[in-house]
Amino acid sequence: KLLEREVGILRSLQHPNIIRYYDSFVEDxxxxxxxxxxxxxxxxxxxxxxxxxxxxxxxxxxWHIFCQVCMALRYCHKVKQVVHRDLTPSNIMLADGNTVKLADFGLARQRLGTNSVMESVVGSVLYQCPELIQHEAYSEKADIWRPASRSLGCILYQMATLRPPFEGGNPLVVAARIVEANYPPVPDGRSPLLLSAVGAMLTADPARRPDIDDV
Known part of the structure; x- marks a missing residue:
């Protein structure tokens, strides 16, 4: 069922910033x-x-890289109602070093409607947004924040600092920092736009966190 779901989602996605699906088949x-x-x-x-x-x-x-990730994610959220749920620097390819290609939709889920929320938990505590850690329902805004480098906000932060925003000696420490949105500030020298974007996307309260259109 999981593989069928992944293939179905991959088949439906046609965007220049998403790795293209061509075919699938079963053998042996x-x-x-x-x-x-x-x-x-x-x-x-x-x-x-x-x-x-x-x-x-x-x-x-x-910004050149980040805006391309935004365009791919907006297509997923707003056009296809797909939540990636595994947005990481490892799942973002740089084709020829310049063109972004979003990959790995193995954990993606399709929402039932534009206002629907989801309840299944994926990944370890290191990779969960506050609403997942606190066992609350979540929406596509989980893609805006998925800590330990697993979200739009965390990816922007890591591109600016070369470090993930939430680190700690054990998962409980990391979980506490995630719930409290407690991360080191972006160092001096970055633009006010970058600072405000990171702050908005790493807001712990999903009601105050921007969706992809706001980003």
């Missing part, structure tokens, strides 16, 4: 999915390379 009891081949690296690898050089990502490049 194995399901094969044929996808677009992306010649490039993940955003996580790119950020790690910048960090190893002791450098920072220029803000013009940061």
């Amino acid at each position: 009891a194995y399901l094969y999915i044929v996808m677009e081949l992306v010649d490039g690296s993940t955003l996580l690898d790119h950020l790690n390379a910048i960090d190893e050089r002791g450098d920072t990502m220029p803000e013009t490049r940061l």
